[in-house]
Amino acid sequence: xxxxxxxxxxxxxxxxxxxxxxxxxxxxxxxxxxxxxxxxxxxxxxxxxxxxxxxxxxxxxxxxxxxxxxxxxxxxxxxxxxxxxxxxxxxxxxxxxxxxxxxxxxxxxxx
Numbered sequence: 133x134x135x136x137x138x139x140x141x142x143x144x145x146x147x148x149x150x151x152x153x154x155x156x157x158x159x160x161x162x163x164x165x166x167x168x169x170x171x172x173x174x175x176x177x178x179x180x181x182x183x184x185x186x187x188x189x190x191x192x193x194x195x196x197x198x199x200x201x202x203x204x205x206x207x208x209x210x211x212x213x214x215x216x217x218x219x220x221x222x223x224x225x226x227x228x229x230x231x232x233x234x235x236x237x238x239x240x241x242x243x
Contacts, residue, residue: 135170144182148173216240 138144148169155165177183179195211219216236220228225239 135174138173138177144173144177147176211237 135148138148151169151172152165155168156162160168174183175193176195178187213233213236216233217228217231219240220231220236223240228236228239231239
């Protein structure tokens with residue numbers, strides 16, 4: 133079921149179903165797939181002015197499709213610095229707070 137405010141048969145409803153199906157094919161749970169699809173559709177609605185209220189970040193941030201395209205097929209390079217930092221913290225790597233993204237990638241890769 134698409135998010136509130138999205139009518140059946142509209143472009144956004146089809147977009148929601150497509151994203152949800154893609155996530156399910158990738159192995160996500162039903163709930164996670166629905167959440168990702170709803171968040172993506174809501175953000176696109178906000179960016180295009182379809183939503184009644186939109187946060188500043190939704191309007192100013194890079195689009196969901198562009199972000200996915202930038203991070204696809206890049207292996208470990210696609211992770212953000214924060215994601216690398218959290219992985220380094222989980223592995224107990226010392227000095228991680230002073231590391232750059234490249235240093236974190238190297239430390240996490242060998243850690």
